[in-house]
Structures are given as structure tokens and as C-alpha cells.
Amino acid sequence: MNGTVYLVGAGPGDPELLTLRALKLLKHADAVICDRLVGADILGFINPRAQFHDVGKMSGNCQHQQDDINHLLLELAQSHRRVVRLKGGDPFIFGRGGEELLFLAQHGIPVEVVPGITAASGCAAAVGIPLTHRGVAASVRFITGHLQENAGLTLDWRSLADPTCTLVFYMAVANAPAIVEALIRHGRAPDTPAALIHAGTMAGQDHAVAPLWQISALIDAFKPPTLLVIGDVVQLYARRDAADTRPDMPAQAGAPSRPPLPCSPEFA
Numbered sequence: 028m029n030g031t032v033y034l035v036g037a038g039p040g041d042p043e044l045l046t047l048r049a050l051k052l053l054k055h056a057d058a059v060i061c062d063r064l065v066g067a068d069i070l071g072f073i074n075p076r077a078q079f080h081d082v083g084k085m086s087g088n089c090q091h092q093q094d095d096i097n098h099l100l101l102e103l104a105q106s107h108r109r110v111v112r113l114k115g116g117d118p119f120i121f122g123r124g125g126e127e128l129l130f131l132a133q134h135g136i137p138v139e140v141v142p143g144i145t146a147a148s149g150c151a152a153a154v155g156i157p158l159t160h161r162g163v164a165a166s167v168r169f170i171t172g173h174l175q176e177n178a179g180l181t182l183d184w185r186s187l188a189d190p191t192c193t194l195v196f197y198m199a200v201a202n203a204p205a206i207v208e209a210l211i212r213h214g215r216a217p218d219t220p221a222a223l224i225h226a227g228t229m230a231g232q233d234h235a236v237a238p239l240w241q242i243s244a245l246i247d248a249f250k251p252p253t254l255l256v257i258g259d260v261v262q263l264y265a266r267r268d269a270a271d272t273r274p275d276m277p278a279q280a281g282a283p284s285r286p287p288l289p290c291s292p293e294f295a
């Protein structure tokens with residue numbers, strides 16, 4: 028009798044952003060396979076008797092590494108009742124959750140997907156950037172800045188020049204200069220505000236804001252996990268109330284350690 032695999036989103040980092048379903052599954056898991064982006068605070072919720080596998084070092088874009096993870100999931104599902112595959116953010120947003128779901132389905136393993144707060148939502152909320160805003164941004168696009176096997180970025184650049192669309196690039200640290208250059212070349216205004224957000228909702232959260240044409244110059248100070256957000260909505264973050272957004276809550280481990288940096292003068 029096969030067990031069930033739960034593809035669980037752990038959210039962007041702050042353990043308080045875990046769903047109740049995710050928390051319940053972690054506490055009752057018989058086996059857990061975990062990714063690099065899941066923080067220690069969240070790992071602390073895992074049933075101490077569960078068999079634990081950290082595949083963080085294995086994860087990446089190599090297909091053979093993903094094949095190893097798929098086969099580990101299958102083996103565990105054949106020997107355990109509740110197998111939790113824990114992933115940063117949401118399993119279906121740049122998380123390879125779809126590949127694991129298809130593989131397991133082909134082998135007759137029941138799968139349940141538990142959504143998580145994706146980095147775009149978590150980071151934008153943590154910094155105070157609304158991803159859409161009436162009269163400013165009518166849509167938002169989540170885009171990978173890193174393609175399989177480091178293939179060139181073949182995106183529909185002209186559609187990304189639409190000034191009413193907020194762009195959120197995941198995994199963009201290495202390719203940020205190429206992304207910025209292509210966007211400007213295809214018509215996105217060079218003075219469009221942009222933000223780099225590192226470790227959003229985590230203890231080491233940091234961010235910087237600059238016009239698009241200048242953002243590449245700041246990238247060296249940012250290591251993964253970092254998101255690149257581009258669009259006129261970025262300038263709105265300066266207008267929010269500077270007061271604590273959760274005044275009723277005590278300070279949490281894993282919450283941002285300091286308030287956002289003041290924004291650059293040109294966006295004040």
C-alpha cells in the first residue's frame with residue numbers, strides 16, 4: 028500500500044507565514060524531503076521521529092539531480108504513510124512541483140499539493156510594495172531569471188516593456204544586468220523604479236531601490252535568495268505608514284531584523 032506525498036509550500040521564510048495545513052503535515056510526517064530555501068525555524072516543526080532528507084545541495088537545474096529526488100520520493104512513498112516534500116515559497120511557482128507531481132502520478136502515488144506564499148508576495152509585503160495598484164499596475168508577471176542548463180534568456184521582451192505590468196524576476200542575481208539591458212532595449216523606461224529584495228521575511232532581510240538603469244550596479248551586494256521587482260509600484264512603498272505593520276504582535280524570530288531602508292531620494 029503506497030503512502031501519500033504532500034508537496035508543501037513553506038512560504039518565503041518567516042515561520043508565521045506557514046499555512047495551518049503545512050504545520051499539521053510537518054508535525055505528523057513520517058518522512059520529509061526538504062529544500063535549501065526552508066529555514067531552521069520551520070524545520071523545528073517537523074515530527075522528530077520522521078525520517079529526514081535534506082536535498083538542498085542536490086537541488087538545482089540538473090535533470091539528473093531532479094531524477095534522484097523523484098526516485099527518493101517514490102521509494103519513501105512505498106515505505107511510509109505520509110511523505111512531506113517541503114519547498115520554499117509555493118511548490119508550483121519555480122519549484123519543480125509540477126515535475127514531481129507528474130512523476131509520482133505516473134507511478135500511482137497519491138499526491139496532495141499544499142500551496143505556500145510565494146517569494147513575490149512575501150517579499151513585496153515585507154518591504155511594502157503593492158504588486159498591483161489601481162491606476163499604476165494592472166497586472167504582474169512572475170518570471171524566471173535563470174533558464175534550464177543556463178540557456179540564454181529567451182523571453183517575450185516587448186510584452187515585458189508594458190509600463191502597467193509589474194515584473195518580478197526570481198533567480199535573477201546572475202542575469203540581472205542582461206535582463207535590465209534587454210528590458211531597456213525593448214522599450215521599458217530606464218527610469219522605471221526597481222527593487223532588489225534579499226531574504227524577504229527572514230532575519231537577514233535587506234533591500235535596495237534604484238531606477239532600472241542603475242539597479243545592475245547594486246547587484247553585487249546581493250546574494251541569492253534575491254528577487255528583482257520592476258515597475259512603477261516600487262515607488263509606492265515609500266508612502267506607507269512607517270509604523271510597525273503588526274503592532275499587536277511581539278517581535279518574532281525570523282522576522283525582519285530592521286525596518287526597510289529609506290528609499291532613494293529620487294523616489295521619495
Ligand code: SAH
Nearest residue numbers: 116117122145146197198226227252253254
Ligand atoms: N518556489 C519558490 C521559488 C523557488 S526559486 C517560491 O514560490 O517562492 C528560488 C528563487 O526564489 C530565489 O532565487 C529567489 O529569487 C526567490 N526567493 C525565494 N525566497 C526568497 C526570499 N525569502 N527572499 C527573496 N527571494 C526569494
